[in-house]
Amino acid sequence: MQLNMLRRSLFTVQLIKSEKEVTLMVEDNGHGFNVNDTGTNNGGGIGNIKSRVENLNGSMYVDSLIDRGTIVSIVIPLK
Amino acid sequence: MSQEKIIKVLVVDDHQLIIDGLKSLLQDEPDIVFAGGANSMQEAIDFVSNNPVQVVLADISMPEGSGIETTRSLKEIQPDIQILALTMHEDINMIRKMVEAGASGYILKRTNMNEVLEAIRIVAKGEKYLGRDVQEILLNNMSQSATPSELTVGQSVLTQREKEILILIANEMQNDEIAEKLFISERTVETHRHNMFTKTKTKSIVGLIKYAIANGLIDENPG
Numbered sequence: 001m002q003l004n005m006l007r008r009s010l011f012t013v014q015l016i017k018s019e020k021e022v023t024l025m026v027e028d029n030g031h032g033f034n035v036n037d038t039g040t041n042n043g044g045g046i047g048n049i050k051s052r053v054e055n056l057n058g059s060m061y062v063d064s065l066i067d068r069g070t071i072v073s074i075v076i077p078l079k
Numbered sequence: 080m081s082q083e084k085i086i087k088v089l090v091v092d093d094h095q096l097i098i099d100g101l102k103s104l105l106q107d108e109p110d111i112v113f114a115g116g117a118n119s120m121q122e123a124i125d126f127v128s129n130n131p132v133q134v135v136l137a138d139i140s141m142p143e144g145s146g147i148e149t150t151r152s153l154k155e156i157q158p159d160i161q162i163l164a165l166t167m168h169e170d171i172n173m174i175r176k177m178v179e180a181g182a183s184g185y186i187l188k189r190t191n192m193n194e195v196l197e198a199i200r201i202v203a204k205g206e207k208y209l210g211r212d213v214q215e216i217l218l219n220n221m222s223q224s225a226t227p228s229e230l231t232v233g234q235s236v237l238t239q240r241e242k243e244i245l246i247l248i249a250n251e252m253q254n255d256e257i258a259e260k261l262f263i264s265e266r267t268v269e270t271h272r273h274n275m276f277t278k279t280k281t282k283s284i285v286g287l288i289k290y291a292i293a294n295g296l297i298d299e300n301p302g
Contacts, residue, residue, distance in 0.1 A: 010172070012238050018277040025274065027240065029172040063267040067145045067176065071263060073270045 021058075021077045029069035035062055049074075086203040087114040087131055091123040091149060092138040092165075097188075101136065104192050111199055120144025120152060127153055132160060133203050136195075137182070139166040139173060147173075147180045154181035161202040165195070170262065171220045174213060184208035237275060242296055244271050249288050249297045 011028035046062065053060045058076035088111055090098045098116035105113045114132050117123040119141060126132070135153060139146035150162045163184040164177045174185050183202040186194060190210055198208040209217070220239075237245065240261075247257045254272070258265040276282060279290040291297045 012240070014238065014274065016274050016277050023270065023274055023277075025270065027238075061264075061266055061270070063264045065262055067139070067147050067173070068170065068262050069172065071267050073267060075270070 017078075020079070021075050024074040024076075025071065027069065027071045032064045032066045032069050034066065035064050084110055086111045086133050086199060088112065088134045088136060088199060089114050089117060089123065089126055089130075089132045090136045091117045091120075091141075091146070092136075093118050093141040094138075097138070101195075104195075108196060111196065120149040123149050124152055124156065127156055127160065132157075134161045134163060134199050136163050136165045136199070139164060139168050139177065147176050150177060150180040150182050161205070163198055163202050163208065168262065169212070169216055169260065171216060174209075174216065184210075185213050186210035187212050237278065237296075241271055241275050241278075244268060245275060245287060245291050246297055248272070248284060249291055 011026070011030075014023070014025045016023045016025070050060045053074050053076065056076045058074060060072070060074045062070065062072050064070040088101075088105060090101045090113070092098055095116070095118065098118075102113045102116065105111050114130060115126050117126050120143060123135065123137070127135070135149075137146040137149055141149070144152075146164060146166065150164075153160055153162060161184070162177075162180075162182040163186065164174075164182050165186055165188060166173070166177075167188045168174075169187065177185055183205075184198050184207060186198050186208070187210055190212065194210060198210065201208040243261065244257055247260065252260070254265045254268045257268045261268075275287060279287060281287050281290055288297070
């Protein structure tokens with residue numbers, strides 16, 4: 001993931017804690033991908049993270065578009 | 080007008096209506112000829128491989144090969160060809176990617192026909208053209224990213240994207256409108272909005288707007 005990100009010209013990682021939750025937001029302006037295609041050839045990466053997030057009662061959302069880049073948001077409740 | 084000064088234009092857009100509209104608008108121009116239309120990258124490649132074209136008006140969002148890929152491919156086939164992006168994308172990253180791919184110009188679909196004609200004539204001469212709206216986007220972006228590094232730890236600052244969204248919120252745009260404008264999902268806009276409340280320690284849009292004014296992101300007295 002780090003290597004992939006180094007190829008992008010811009011990426012942002014934010015970890016934001018509020019009273020009720022922690023939000024991790026990762027954005028890049030890379031190639032992007034079709035979110036609907038990830039079920040077949042993702043190597044389990046996204047599914048793996050999603051199941052870990054769900055184990056913490058959190059939610060994960062992947063927003064990506066070809067040529068626009070990708071934004072991944074993970075929200076984990078603190079209580 | 081001598082034959083060599085006629086600019087042959089190919090219009091690449093997945094929406095046929097755009098192609099038909101430009102065809103009709105270009106027909107009155109003495110120095111510009113509508114050479115053809117293509118609905119996809121492949122059609123554009125086929126056309127350019129078989130027909131002389133000086134300028135390509137290229138959309139960016141197309142289902143089978145984006146305008147960025149199309150630009151790269153066409154420049155490979157015919158390095159002299161001039162690509163002019165004609166798009167609704169106002170994202171600075173899109174502008175940069177098109178220019179990096181080899182585009183000579185970038186104009187927005189909300190521009191008027193006079194600017195399209197001016198842009199075609201300028202890029203046909205081998206010069207560069209950025210639409211007036213595009214120049215404004217670039218200037219705004221430059222002024223917003225004046226700090227050399229955005230790397231901040233333990234400091235509540237807004238990212239470039241959040242500032243962009245905050246300005247749109249201040250312009251009374253709803254989540255769905257912001258999502259459409261920035262080509263992101265409504266859910267991501269909502270997450271950004273929520274993060275901005277946390278980072279700026281505000282609880283409402285009014286609080287966010289006050290923050291934006293206090294930090295010079297928006298003008299207190301626009302106009």
